[in-house]
Amino acid sequence: MDLCLLIHSPSPTPSNHVPVITSQPPLVDIVLPSELGPTVILPGLSPPANSSPPLSALFITQPEQPARPLMTIPPIPSSLNSVATLSSTRVFVDTGGATSFAGRHPLKDVQEPRFRVRGSKTDAAKLHEAVKVAERAEKASNLRDGVDAIVKSQDSEIKELSERLCVTEKTIRNLVNGETHYKKRCEPNTFNALVHMASNEMNSDLGPGDRHTLKDIQETVRHGMDNDAFSKSHISEAMQMLKDSREVRTMGSRSSNTTAYADARAMAASITDKIMNLGMRTGVTGIALFAKGHIHDDFADTIVQFNDSATFFLDVFNMEAVDVCSKFQQWVCNQKQNFKVPDNLQTAQNECATLIKRGLCMITNIPNLGMNYLNYRTSIVQKHHVQLLGWPAGIPFVNPHQLTTTTTARELQKALTVSTCKWVDIEGGQSTGKKRKQRSDKGKKRKHTMATNDKEDQEDEEDEDDNQENERPGPTKKHKSAASTKRSTAAGNKSKAAGTSRKSKVTPSAAKKASRILGTLPPAAPKSNEFIDTEEESDG
Template sequence: MSSWAARNPTRAIIRPRTPPPRLTDAQKASRKIKRDQRLERTKHLHDAVAEYLDAQKTKIEALSRAHHVTPKHINDIIGSQTHYRTSRKSQLINALVHAKAKEMNAGARYSLAELRQMVASDPETKALTREEKERYIAALEEHREKKVISVRANNLAAARDVVATTDRIVKELDDLRVRTGVYGTLFVVRGHINDSIQSAMHGTDNSEDFWEDVYEHPMADFLRQYEQWACTQNQSKSFVSSHSLCTYASSVAVTGKKDIVMNYHNYETSVIETYGVRLVGWPNGVKFTSPSNIGTVGDIRKLRDALKARTCYWTVLSPAELKAHASELDTRRSAGEVVRKPRKKRSDAGVPRKRKDGSSAGRVNKENIRPSKRAKKNSTQLQEGPKSAEFVESSDEEEEGHE
């Protein structure tokens, strides 16, 4: 259970890409020819674009002289565009390419250009009905959504995802700082002690000085404390465990109390007999124990599905049912059955344990009893005497008065 995917067995997993098969000599030669041809086409394109830009520059200079404006003003009009774009809807061509990739990439792997060519030359894609088009688009949207909310298969893939995403966020924060002048601070830490994610922090402009100026600690100290806190939260599983669901249902929805903890070992006495509630609909074949001790993903899923579907739920016992349950427990106790499991005893129970100061924990040693702070203070004052003589008469004056 050392990876994020292993700790989230109910979530879909983004499978890592399988490496393509090794190329033969003929394939390598063919790819080299294609690469050389592509480079040649790219060179011709760049030369054509450079020629066009030279002609455009000449035309812009002529327009600036004719209209009495600067060339920069004309370039701003030509190249005006916004940085804010809304997300586009899924296009049919992309949905068809996605479906073709799932169909063709089972054995060999094809490039995006080859898949697009297959879709364009496929006669079936030109005679699709409206329902079929919507079905292809829905499949693509579902695939994209799964890629966003699914978990990485191993720690290495998760760490790479964190690095790539953090770099994008840092660039967006820095660009936003330049565009708007805002300040921002980013902390990224791992959520489990076994994760191999490298913690990172970033502050726009001089944001790092804030932590030292206000809290008198460097920003790295807060990053380290944040990581320690995150690794001790026991929140590594994104799905709600059945243990927490059971506890929440019993403490809030049924009894109205928030301080109840589920007790699987002494369920009949600590839960049913004490609070008068019972858990109904526990899945068949699943051992009645803490979910952390179930051990198999299939059984955990059964329990989670039963709790979500409310086929497994808590119910309040009537006074008659509670009385019948108590009578049954008494009968079982009379028969010699151990109804409540006793707590385990310490291996050194009954044996006096030594403290660091050498005294025994089972006996009170008056010599080793430390005085309280007040007693220490009083004894010190008695030994030193009062610090002010304003209210204390000297012994010589007392003796003269007596005389």
Template sequence: MVRASITSLQTTNSQISPTEIPADANNSSWAARNPNRPVLMSRAPLNAAQKAQANARRASRKFSTAQRKETEDALTSAIQQLLADQNDKINAIALEHGVTQDKVKKLMGGEKHYKGHRNVQLANALIHVKAQEVNADRPRGAKYSLDEIREMVKDDEALQNLSLQDQQEYIDRLNEHRALRNMSVRASNTAAACDAQSTLDNVFKMLDALAVRTGIYACLFASRGHVYDTAQATWFGTNNVMDFWEDVLQMEADEIARKLEQWACMAGRNIDERETVQNMQRVCTRLLNSGLRTVAKRRDIRINYANFDVAIKEKLGIDIRGWPEGVPFQSPTSLNDLNALLKIRDALKDGSCRWFRLSPRQREEYSAQLAARRKKGEVVGKPRKKRADAGVQRKRKGKENAPPRKRARGSGSSTQAPKSTEYVETTDEDNTSGDDV
């Protein structure tokens, strides 16, 4: 893993000051610059009694963890012994019946248990509801633990034998709570910096592991978004990917991170200022064209929205799926609805809206459908506008004064050497003019 942090800018704060902001505005934190967003409040510090209780619980958990580890080690040893005995029996059966061990294992039957998505379960939703009920007014350090809340849920008759509607309501409440926490802003610069550092560390570890498993190259640049923020600019790269910036673009990673930090701090925008109609139009256009170029494997292609059925879907065999419902399929630059643009951006980012190639059979069926529509007299796509001087012969630009084209000389024709100036005969007029001079 290659990683570096840029601790400070070489430019002064006056050079990277935010854009013009009212003097009475509070810009001290990310939450203050986004007053219309929900805030994740920081925890209050513990007092002496609460610290003592926390230390006692920490010691109790440490003792419980040691006991649990001993139990798990004993269970692991027993399972390993069982597997060893099982392999000996499988080998004996294979030798007795003259078959391979793989065949015996296959006949014994095996299952692969794949880990599914961690969707919201009813048990988690009930625990969440009960925790909000009993821990809402209790101070930190005196809240009920997860095991205690789980027992409360079992003892609460109102949470047993719920109807399907009530169950779905509790699940929706937990989904809403999780979404709110993911989309809320940090209350202070310190909390924001800690969150950024912790999340980036996890991302770096995942990218390193992914590079080992798949051999991909990945690089990442991160910067604070305001001069008052305390997060450090940093960059990360797998293996020797940072050589690309130096060899191809002639820029070092530190320089790129500094320029990114300077650009972000010069703007100093909050979420609402970033999510404007103009910015979202550019972002959606960039994502759509980039996805199409990746699927088509062409760098010079752009989306023809007016003739999409013919120019893209029929000619290239490429289509798009997952376009947001209620949003017309047209160029993002023609949309002035911010909510519609945000839907397109979110769908493109999470992968629910993406480009894909049609199979040969799908392509043939679609071409047949377009041919049937044309046969009925229907105009497929938007025809090009006819020129006002259509049918009139026009001169080619720049060709009227061009010299006539030389005729090609045949291979059998004889060639004549040019005359030398030594043997050019002069006329009497030339001689006369020369004598007069």
């Protein structure tokens, strides 16, 4: 044999004997008897001088083979029990290193690996266990007999009650056996939290085999609860510790590539069964692609399909499902995986700012559009016709990086994550502009001069009408008179504006005289490109 099984008895091992194990896999299967001595003879090696081979040892001769590299195990101290000591003192070593999932994400919590401790048992311990097994078997037999007797008596009572009340036996059985088998998940409660905390405190310094049992820990916690030995702060700390422990067991990183591969394979198989069963029950067709997240992972790409749904890629995209899965695996390996980082103020602020900006860019369809918190109404609402609704009431509308407490940052982060605070489009009538500034003399009594100005304007209009009647233009000067009329009207309007602006200095008589003089002046040349017919052109 190239690989031998080391079996040690409780008796001490000679210190000068060093067992040797080759690195090659075994070539044949060998069954060794259970009553072996403390020494195992390897093929091709001579036994120690001070020891003789036991009678029950099994020797197998094999042809001579070329020498191969050997891996040497250091000698075991004589004061230690071989199998039990090796199992209890084994220390976990992650062979994956930086290529494992936990090594690539050092900020994530890691699940502690669990080892099964198996120690050698004496003959008395084996006999005691055999007696306990026989007792359990007898107890189970008595339990079955008792349950059968109860069922028989129950059947007769159900039949009698059915005949007396004229009710079917099925209805009575449903009422008697009406117990659901569906149980909700055990939510964290005070008792479980205290038991978890007490277990960590009582068994932290004890090794495997010496730790307190769950029943003893529960009795200790019940005694403390009856005597009110736990304060509110202690209970809240225990609740938080239990929640953190459950979160680590649910989402903690696997410590090595082997455990990560086993977890991924088991979960993929579970999802495969669920998709297949769902399709058989309801006809819902689904397809799932599983790809490893890193090139050093051991997981193999997997395609889960129902009712040959993988042909969808070939019929629609003209690509084989295997090629799609391969491209998906390449895309996943090139992506940066963002996992949950330690929850603190800075991370909450960064996530809030990212969610706000991402939602603004998506709703406006403008990439890299920055959020303006100071001029939010003008730069965002009025310009892009969008609005951020659902901002928590107790949080000021400022840049998330200006929030100073973790509680407010987490509250805003939760509102943005569950979409209670989100961006929405608004119509044109809903967006209000900037409010006009109020008058400086609001609430004060002001002077009214509108009556005087109206009288002056009326007198100016009467003078203009008199001037137009005195001129009486001929039929050949229609355009000229029209231009003069427009000019006089414009001059009159100008005089009105001048009179209105100088209402505090110019008297009504002076304004009337100025308007009369302006009416007697010759009309100005027209500024338009219109041609004016003269008398000579009309005669010709």
